[in-house]
Amino acid sequence: MDKNKEILFSFVNEGRWKEAALLLAEMNEVDAALLLEELNHEDVLTVLRLLDKDQAAEIFSKLPDEMMAALIQEVTGSEIRIILDRLAFDDAADMLSEVPANIVRRILQNVGKEDRDVLNKFLSYGEDSAGSVMTCEYIALKQWMRVSDAIAHIRRNGRDSETIYTCYVTDDVNHLIGVVSVKSLLLNDNEEPIGNLMEDDVIFVETSTDREEASRILSKYDLLALPVTDSEKRMVGIITVDDVLDVIDEEATEDFEKMAAMAPSGRPYLKSSIFSLARNRFVWLLVLMVSGMITGGILSRFENAFSVLPILVTFIPMLTDTGGNAGSQSSTMVIRGIALGQIGMRDVIKVLRKEFGVAMIVGSGLALVNFLRIMMFGDGGLLVALTVAISLYATVIMAKTIGGVLPIIAKACHLDPAIMASPLITTMVDAFSLIIYFSLATRILGI
Amino acid sequence: MDKNKEILFSFVNEGRWKEAALLLAEMNEVDAALLLEELNHEDVLTVLRLLDKDQAAEIFSKLPDEMMAALIQEVTGSEIRIILDRLAFDDAADMLSEVPANIVRRILQNVGKEDRDVLNKFLSYGEDSAGSVMTCEYIALKQWMRVSDAIAHIRRNGRDSETIYTCYVTDDVNHLIGVVSVKSLLLNDNEEPIGNLMEDDVIFVETSTDREEASRILSKYDLLALPVTDSEKRMVGIITVDDVLDVIDEEATEDFEKMAAMAPSGRPYLKSSIFSLARNRFVWLLVLMVSGMITGGILSRFENAFSVLPILVTFIPMLTDTGGNAGSQSSTMVIRGIALGQIGMRDVIKVLRKEFGVAMIVGSGLALVNFLRIMMFGDGGLLVALTVAISLYATVIMAKTIGGVLPIIAKACHLDPAIMASPLITTMVDAFSLIIYFSLATRILGI
Numbered sequence: 001m002d003k004n005k006e007i008l009f010s011f012v013n014e015g016r017w018k019e020a021a022l023l024l025a026e027m028n029e030v031d032a033a034l035l036l037e038e039l040n041h042e043d044v045l046t047v048l049r050l051l052d053k054d055q056a057a058e059i060f061s062k063l064p065d066e067m068m069a070a071l072i073q074e075v076t077g078s079e080i081r082i083i084l085d086r087l088a089f090d091d092a093a094d095m096l097s098e099v100p101a102n103i104v105r106r107i108l109q110n111v112g113k114e115d116r117d118v119l120n121k122f123l124s125y126g127e128d129s130a131g132s133v134m135t136c137e138y139i140a141l142k143q144w145m146r147v148s149d150a151i152a153h154i155r156r157n158g159r160d161s162e163t164i165y166t167c168y169v170t171d172d173v174n175h176l177i178g179v180v181s182v183k184s185l186l187l188n189d190n191e192e193p194i195g196n197l198m199e200d201d202v203i204f205v206e207t208s209t210d211r212e213e214a215s216r217i218l219s220k221y222d223l224l225a226l227p228v229t230d231s232e233k234r235m236v237g238i239i240t241v242d243d244v245l246d247v248i249d250e251e252a253t254e255d256f257e258k259m260a261a262m263a264p265s266g267r268p269y270l271k272s273s274i275f276s277l278a279r280n281r282f283v284w285l286l287v288l289m290v291s292g293m294i295t296g297g298i299l300s301r302f303e304n305a306f307s308v309l310p311i312l313v314t315f316i317p318m319l320t321d322t323g324g325n326a327g328s329q330s331s332t333m334v335i336r337g338i339a340l341g342q343i344g345m346r347d348v349i350k351v352l353r354k355e356f357g358v359a360m361i362v363g364s365g366l367a368l369v370n371f372l373r374i375m376m377f378g379d380g381g382l383l384v385a386l387t388v389a390i391s392l393y394a395t396v397i398m399a400k401t402i403g404g405v406l407p408i409i410a411k412a413c414h415l416d417p418a419i420m421a422s423p424l425i426t427t428m429v430d431a432f433s434l435i436i437y438f439s440l441a442t443r444i445l446g447i
Numbered sequence: 448m449d450k451n452k453e454i455l456f457s458f459v460n461e462g463r464w465k466e467a468a469l470l471l472a473e474m475n476e477v478d479a480a481l482l483l484e485e486l487n488h489e490d491v492l493t494v495l496r497l498l499d500k501d502q503a504a505e506i507f508s509k510l511p512d513e514m515m516a517a518l519i520q521e522v523t524g525s526e527i528r529i530i531l532d533r534l535a536f537d538d539a540a541d542m543l544s545e546v547p548a549n550i551v552r553r554i555l556q557n558v559g560k561e562d563r564d565v566l567n568k569f570l571s572y573g574e575d576s577a578g579s580v581m582t583c584e585y586i587a588l589k590q591w592m593r594v595s596d597a598i599a600h601i602r603r604n605g606r607d608s609e610t611i612y613t614c615y616v617t618d619d620v621n622h623l624i625g626v627v628s629v630k631s632l633l634l635n636d637n638e639e640p641i642g643n644l645m646e647d648d649v650i651f652v653e654t655s656t657d658r659e660e661a662s663r664i665l666s667k668y669d670l671l672a673l674p675v676t677d678s679e680k681r682m683v684g685i686i687t688v689d690d691v692l693d694v695i696d697e698e699a700t701e702d703f704e705k706m707a708a709m710a711p712s713g714r715p716y717l718k719s720s721i722f723s724l725a726r727n728r729f730v731w732l733l734v735l736m737v738s739g740m741i742t743g744g745i746l747s748r749f750e751n752a753f754s755v756l757p758i759l760v761t762f763i764p765m766l767t768d769t770g771g772n773a774g775s776q777s778s779t780m781v782i783r784g785i786a787l788g789q790i791g792m793r794d795v796i797k798v799l800r801k802e803f804g805v806a807m808i809v810g811s812g813l814a815l816v817n818f819l820r821i822m823m824f825g826d827g828g829l830l831v832a833l834t835v836a837i838s839l840y841a842t843v844i845m846a847k848t849i850g851g852v853l854p855i856i857a858k859a860c861h862l863d864p865a866i867m868a869s870p871l872i873t874t875m876v877d878a879f880s881l882i883i884y885f886s887l888a889t890r891i892l893g894i
Contacts, residue, residue, distance in 0.1 A: 028648065028650070028668065030668050151633065154633055155633055155634060158633060158634055164630050164633065165612050165629070165630075165671075182611075182612070182629060182633075183605060183611050183612075186598065186601055186602055186611065186629075187602060187605055187606060219689075219693075219696070220477055221475065221477050222477075222689040224612075224671065224688070241671070241692070242666075242669040242688075244692070245665075245666040245669075245688070245691070245692065245695065246666075248692065248695055248696065248699075249666070249787065252695075252699040253783055253787070255703075256703075256706075256782075257779065257783075259703075259779070260772075260775045260776050260778075260779035260780075261772050261775075262779075262780070268787075268789045269780045269781065269783075269784040269790060269801075270789060270794060270797060270798075272801075274804035274805050274808070275808070277780075277801065277805045278808040278809050281773075281776050281805065282808075282809050282812055282813075284772070285769060285772055285773060285809060285813060286812070286813065286816065288772050289768070289769045289813055289816070289817070291768075292764050292765030292766075292768040292769060293765050293820070295764040295765070295768075296761040296762055296763070296764055296765050297761070299760060299764065300758070300761040303757045303760070303761075306753075306757060306760060307754060310750045310753060310754045311747065311750070313746060313753060313760055313763075314743040314746045314747040315743055316743070316746075316760075316763065316764075317739050317743050317763075317767065317877050317881070318736055318739030318740050318742065318743050320764065320767075321735060321736070321738075321742070321873065321874060321877065322732060322735065322736045322739060324771075325707075325708050325731070325732055325735050325870050326728075326732060328707045328708075328870070329707050329708060329709050329728050329732075332704065332707035333704070333707075333709070333716045333724075335703075336700055336703045336716075337715065337716040337717065340696065340700070340715075342715045342717060343717060350717060351716075351717075354716075354717075354719075354724065357721035357725075358724045358725045358728065361721070361722070361725040361729075362725050362728055362729050362732060365729055365733070366732060366733065369733065369736070373740070423772050423775070426768065426771070430764055430768065434764070
């Protein structure tokens with residue numbers, strides 16, 4: 001791969017375009033696209049124009065959406081037609097969503113009316129909907145066909161289909177009534193009617209279904225493709241498993257980002273500019289900094305306590321860190337469980353009971369270690385040790401309860417559970433743990 | 448689903464076993480398995496025994512590994528044979544890995560020598576290796592076959608294959624030399640030889656390859672199945688896309704768990720006992736608590752400073768929280784990028800440059816806000832405001848540098864980058880930020 005990269009770059013630098021094209025033609029199109037990403041747009045166009053049209057379209061379709069969008073603005077009308085003809089509709093729509101609206105219109109003028117209508121429909125689906133990730137190129141069969149008819153139909157229409165391995169059976173008005181796999185076509189007799197072979201208990205989603213939910217369903221039932229219908233169960237497209245792999249990665253990445261207090265970027269790290277990274281991170285840092293100031297305000301109410309007994313301050317990092325960690329353990333488990341569809345509103349009591357149990361075990365262990373440490377290497381004596389140990393125990397229980405329950409509450413309020421992750425939980429737990437700590441200190445130590 | 452659950456439970460409670468079996472037979476096997484999970488083992492066995500053998504095996508294979516393992520210890524030798532006959536080898540091996548070793552031996556005595564050899568081989572692959580998730584039931588073709596021969600071969604052998612859609616071409620000594628899809632078989636002429644249709648630039652992994660890497664490769668090239676070979680490129684099995692979906696979810700969950708300072712459990716939250724949850728969480732909490740104590744120790748060196756000027760203490764939570772958050776933003780992005788194969792050792796300079804740039808922008812914004820706030824609602828005056836603002840700026844830069852680079856260093860040292868996540872970064876950043884803060888304070892404020 002790295003060797004190919006060097007060779008390609010030297011061909012391009014020396015203007016040996018044909019040799020560059022030949023090199024790309026021999027590579028897997030995914031790898032070829034990865035190399036082209038690093039060239040400038042003009043060079044990419046020059047090379048692609050020298051390739052066979054099908055190969056060029058294949059490689060083009062694997063480029064990042066932004067690059068496709070930039071390139072299509074620089075090509076001729078007839079080239080636009082060739083590109084849009086060969087791209088799957090979902091890929092074409094993804095690309096067009098990156099192009100300024102006035103240029104989209106110009107591009108759409110270069111395709112036939114039928115394609116334009118389909119593309120317009122795709123462009124209208126919500127960003128995170130099943131409609132936005134589906135493709136409309138699938139094999140539709142009829143109940144009355146025999147296996148041999150179906151195979152003949154696939155031979156005629158299969159070339160343009162995203163997958164031929166799962167075929168959908170529709171009635172005269174395009175209602176989805178069954179599904180049959182090519183495996184069962186091949187393993188059954190040529191004369192068998194499709195109506196007898198098809199599974200009529202079809203698992204499907206609607207265009208408006210969230211794409212993450214659609215992905216979960218495909219994954220749960222081990223499907224290669226999931227049919228997408230309109231609200232009246234008329235077949236409009238399919239979501240294929242390779243798109244689901246991307247959705248699952250993207251959704252997990254989004255959750256990682258949100259859980260670390262960042263606005264999701266939708267772009268790989270190394271391809272994001274410093275400014276966009278800074279923008280995605282600044283707002284949350286600011287919000288959390290302000291919460292930190294509030295915690296500081298709480299702390300200032302106890303200035304008296306820690307000017308009498310400054311040693312109390314030295315336990316603050318241990319106490320707030322442990323509280324934050326205990327809380328984020330719980331919230332992470334629950335947020336991930338919600339994302340995987342394993343935890344729902346109905347489980348709030350179960351979660352509460354589990355977290356409470358865990359907190360009692362973990363909290364008493366940690367409190368004991370702390371108590372013994374302070375007593376043995378003693379900076380403070382029995383009462384300080386007691387104060388710290390009890391505060392720690394209470395903090396862990398409070399943190400785990402908040403961490404376990406808040407994500408579920410967020411979900412119930414139609415908020416994204418992932419924002420209830422470590423940073424927010426930490427901030428809340430910090431404030432509460434300090435209140436617990438100093439209230440106990442003033443009481444137990446009589447200051 | 449919930450209605451079916453009630454009906455099933457009432458059938459089981461009233462001993463109406465045949466009706467219970469009939470109900471399950473009508474459901475999708477994934478849903479049926481989900482319902483059976485909630486029954487006790489004896490009831491599950493009773494119901495499964497009333498089902499048609501194929502259906503029982505299908506549902507059985509969708510049960511959780513532990514439940515399969517428990518059930519197989521309670522069935523007769525001939526039932527063991529039936530189950531192992533119908534399970535895919537990889538599923539059978541997964542199940543057997545949950546059964547105590549002495550019982551595995553008894554179970555393996557009940558299958559034929561050939562199957563036993565295959566199962567033993569599967570049981571020997573490392574836990575996270577490609578070998579452990581592959582299946583050996585695939586379609587192998589020969590170069591000299593024609594399309595019609597290949598289709599006939601699939602018709603004869605396809606029933607037991609995990610997938611028939613991607614076929615592998617092997618030579619006389621089983622070396623992998625090509626790959627051909629059923630789509631291209633169906634779309635080409637019956638007389639065409641496979642040698643002409645096959646793609647000979649095959650993407651494959653070895654049995655010892657990490658399963659996560661194998662998943663990334665399958666996903667990158669949009670494959671339905673990925674061939675697995677031994678170290679001499681002899682074909683031993685395939686990994687199918689449905690297994691990859693599970694691997695990707697499991698690996699992301701593991702990363703979430705590690706990044707929130709927990710030992711990965713490999714089990715859904717609601718199915719984990721309180722004790723196992725507590726065990727997975729305690730060790731890391733303890734380690735981090737001890738680090739928190741060290742931070743406390745650092746703080747105690749500055750007791751003098753904050754007994755002179757107690758207001759300094761009130762900025763500690765804001766400073767350490769912001770540092771922790773800034774660091775965990777960076778480490779999360781980099782850890783995720785490494786997991787997705789987007790960031791490697793070679794990118795350490797790029798990451799460093801990006802994080803430094805982001806930190807300068809974000810840090811100066813946050814420092815400015817803080818400076819203005821302290822000046823305006825002033826508790827402390829110019830010098831305190833300056834101390835806090837400069838400390839914050841330095842903390843953010845330090846946190847983002849550490850957060851961006853440590854995961855890459857961990858990866859280079861063959862450690863798991865995910866452990867360099869928020870909790871550990873936070874602890875380190877806490878300590879450093881306090882040192883920065885109080886060193887500056889003693890200097891600027893002259894205390």
